[in-house]
Amino acid sequence: MDTKFNDLSQAEILILKSLQSGRKLYGLEIRKAIEETFGRAFNFSTLYPKLELLQAKGFIAGEESNDTLQKGTNARRKYFKITGTGSQVLSDWESAYTAVGNYGLQGA
Numbered sequence: 001m002d003t004k005f006n007d008l009s010q011a012e013i014l015i016l017k018s019l020q021s022g023r024k025l026y027g028l029e030i031r032k033a034i035e036e037t038f039g040r041a042f043n044f045s046t047l048y049p050k051l052e053l054l055q056a057k058g059f060i061a062g063e064e065s066n067d068t069l070q071k072g073t074n075a076r077r078k079y080f081k082i083t084g085t086g087s088q089v090l091s092d093w094e095s096a097y098t099a100v101g102n103y104g105l106q107g108a
Contacts, residue, residue: 024079059086
């Protein structure tokens, strides 16, 4: 897929940055990481469609856990990790952002 970094929304960038460590995280962990690191609160109705979009673009991969079902549901947690393509797109975005002298995510 030939999607470039400038096709990413601010929310998508924050999600990719939260997954940059390479650890697999599920939705609530991603949401907490974004809030703790960037001071941005996402509700789940924003987060999950963005996760699906990033997965469709090939920037993240999702994997359903083999753990027991979540309390009160028949669903299993889905863990996400950044892909090589996602890491490259994020790196390209960071390089471009640095080049214009605005590195960081203040107000993102």
